[in-house]
Amino acid sequence: MRRLLMAVAVIVAVVMVAGVASAIPFYEEFLGSKTDGGVTLYEGWEVTFNFDLTAPDNQFKVKNRWGNVIQTGTPTVDETGYDPTLYFPPHLAYLTLTAYSVDLVGEKARVKTSVMDGGKVLWEGWFSLNFFSPRATITFDLGHEGLLDYLADGQLGTIVMALNTPWNINDFGIEQATLYAEADPVPEPATMLFLGSGLIGLAGIGRKTFKG
Secondary structure, eight states: HHHHEEEEEEEHHHHHHHHHOOOEEEEEEEEGGSSEEEEEEOTTEEEEEEESSSSSOOEEEEOOOTTEEEEEEEBOOOOOOOOTTTTTOOSSEEEEEEEEESSSEEEEEEEEEHHHHHHHTEEEEEEEEESSOOEEEEETTTTTTTOGGTTTEEEEEEEEEEEOSSSSOOEEEEHHHHEEEEEEEEOOOHHHHHHHHHHHHHHHHHHHHOOO
16 A cells, blocks of 8 residues: 555656646747748848747837838747746747848858847857858857846847948848747646645655655
């Protein structure tokens, strides 16, 4: 009987721990295969992708060198399932950007990411595009840089800029921008009570077995 009770307690504890620890993926994408070529940036232009895993209809905005908005768009995959009150901050997150050369000439693009609620620059990177490599993908690991807490509200801003270059016309396109994150749900009180009862029962049975 004791073995049966112990087995049941172990199963309950394992199942509840697995349920508490299961991570939920969240994924939002701008542009991609559903668009006709993405957005084109010329010297001095920039595009801002406003990722928001909590609400629909966030936008990307393309601005020219004078700061005028000339193009906007909404996500092709619009994630709305993340709720900061129901999930812990993501334990992993990746930002992926894909660029392409319009004229197949060597290009350089500066990439900045910043949190939307503070405007702090978190990271800067470079694309390198040319005739032999007309496309380039760069993946930014927010966890590796210790920036997951900035994503606790589910929002992240990403800016891609076309620099002014003296040797050629710096024009390129952004084909895709994707934010992927995984977060653990906050356990409900009843779940934690059930889990605690199972662990206490397991400890009690183990103590009786040890004494016997």
